[in-house]
Amino acid sequence: MITQALSLSGWSPEAVVFDCDGTLVDNERHWQEARRRAFGAFGLTPPPGFAERAKGVHYADCGRLMAEETQKPELAADLTRALLEHFLALVADDPVTMPGAGELVRLLSGRLPLAVASNCPLEVVEESLAQAGLLRHFQHIVVPSGTSLDPGGGFPPVNGAGIVRPKPWPDVYATAARLCGVRPGAALAFEDSLTGVDSACRAGLRVVGVGPRPTEEDAARADLWVETLRAPDLLTWIRARVLERD
Incomplete structure (x- = not known):
């Protein structure tokens, strides 16, 4: 059942941009398990409600958050590195698409420009979409600047030429x-996290x-x-606003 907050009934998109994790591919559960394993590797217990606070957060920011909320700021870099390593191992073993993702992407493919906007490293997004058979449908994949598999780099506090900051930045x-x-x-x-919704808005x-x-307020x-x-x-x-418009 679709729930309308602001009606889109009279509006037609000219392009569609998808989030990746949790929207196209079921990687959010891998991030959750990777966080659990990273905490465990350092003998730490995830704080109550941490999974929800971490949803959609860039992995480098998540590593810092893990360190801060367990009062171990000195472990930020190590937790970030462990988080990414565990995630990459999990996603390589078990790629799964979200319900309806493949059908919707193929329905829109060739009719509108399609892109992906993700907080994940480019290598992770491309591999996830390739394993799901969806990569060829997207003309563009956008990720934050510096999101290589080296977790050491940070992001500047303000945007500048050539800098693409992670969600919730726009x-x-x-x-x-x-x-x-x-x-x-x-x-x-299309977004599954409130962090991503805020970024797109x-x-x-x-x-x-x-x-x-x-909650109604968040929806x-x-x-x-x-x-x-x-x-x-x-x-x-x-179908009414895209397919039948052609």
């Missing part, structure tokens, strides 16, 4: 819309939230909220 979505050749307000984002995109429905941060990408009402809207 940079990845603003850049994706620009690469697709459309104004941000003409692009539609700040960039000026319209947003569909995907996954278990949050209202997106234009629409659906439980999965195969929600019948969502597909009806896509």
